[in-house]
Amino acid sequence: MVLRRQVSMTDKSKGLISFCLRFAVSAALLMFLFSRIDMEETLRLLKEARLEYVGYALFLFIAIHGVLILRWLVVIRGLDLEIPLVNVVRFFFIGLFGNLFLPSAIGGDIIKAAGLCARRDDKQKVVASILLDRLSGFAGMVILALAAFLLGSHFIEGPLVLTAIAIMAAGLFTLGAILFHEGLYSVCCRMFVFWPGFRDKLMQMHYDIALLKERKHVLYKAIALSCVAQVLLAVVFWSLAKGLHQEVMFFYLLIFTPMTCVASSLPSIGGLGFREAGLEYLLAGIGVARGIGVSIGLLDFVFMVIMGVAGYFIFLVTRSR
Numbered sequence: 001m002v003l004r005r006q007v008s009m010t011d012k013s014k015g016l017i018s019f020c021l022r023f024a025v026s027a028a029l030l031m032f033l034f035s036r037i038d039m040e041e042t043l044r045l046l047k048e049a050r051l052e053y054v055g056y057a058l059f060l061f062i063a064i065h066g067v068l069i070l071r072w073l074v075v076i077r078g079l080d081l082e083i084p085l086v087n088v089v090r091f092f093f094i095g096l097f098g099n100l101f102l103p104s105a106i107g108g109d110i111i112k113a114a115g116l117c118a119r120r121d122d123k124q125k126v127v128a129s130i131l132l133d134r135l136s137g138f139a140g141m142v143i144l145a146l147a148a149f150l151l152g153s154h155f156i157e158g159p160l161v162l163t164a165i166a167i168m169a170a171g172l173f174t175l176g177a178i179l180f181h182e183g184l185y186s187v188c189c190r191m192f193v194f195w196p197g198f199r200d201k202l203m204q205m206h207y208d209i210a211l212l213k214e215r216k217h218v219l220y221k222a223i224a225l226s227c228v229a230q231v232l233l234a235v236v237f238w239s240l241a242k243g244l245h246q247e248v249m250f251f252y253l254l255i256f257t258p259m260t261c262v263a264s265s266l267p268s269i270g271g272l273g274f275r276e277a278g279l280e281y282l283l284a285g286i287g288v289a290r291g292i293g294v295s296i297g298l299l300d301f302v303f304m305v306i307m308g309v310a311g312y313f314i315f316l317v318t319r320s321r
Helices: 002-036 039-047 051-078 085-099 106-117 123-155 160-180 182-192 196-213 216-243 250-264 274-284 290-318
Strands: none
Touching: 002 274, 002 290, 039 290, 051 085, 051 123, 051 196, 051 216, 051 290, 085 106, 085 290, 106 123, 123 160, 123 196, 123 216, 123 250, 160 182, 160 196, 160 250, 182 196, 196 216, 216 250, 216 290, 250 274, 274 290
């Protein structure tokens, strides 16, 4: 009993230290960004913001999560998982709350996996559904960024954007090759040679993932939905820019949005700091005031908090289950 308490206290201490470090990272990045922008002008623009465009952006941001739930359901059904829709929606929203204080978006995935794996025998398949859902989301980012760049490359100066897209594409190819190629996957699993039980579960998960090699239409649907979500998020950023009295060409936002999503997945408080830094840097490159990019990122974070709070209330209402 004493040992359990000690382990529990150790886990809590590690969690608190992790939270404090991520809070410090977000705070330091925001302080740096605020030192680079005209705060008076930025505050003036926020006070004079056109609320109708902010409202449109919030509505679309909520709609994006409906698309993401549908994408996860497509993968779940493709893996022959029998999970009630209410449970999928419930843990999706609780995961949004977890994303606000756990390490990047992975924290929310851990919550979804833990919640849906409870009292199930096919735990590896549940984890595989979350992993494939994330992979399809990343694939949608890369495809949209690449397509938008090819169509609007004459608007972009310098090789930096293309380099970033190339790195994202290389990462996607590497992840896909490892997950769907049994030989590469087994080589990666060898690092758990001293943990044979866990290694065997990882290999079992590969066989579940391999199911979709014979059901490519499932992956195509999931990736298509990811592209839809990315386009909607670009519209959200465009609407927020309009609300701040800025005219930004939509092509730019189609290219920049996937990169911003990747940046916001770095360890922080819900991507806070990295998202704003990415938007500030990318939009400044096309002549938009630095304060606008930071403001758009902060408004997007407010939307995330709203969805996270909704997830927390769902948790409170359903926690007895």
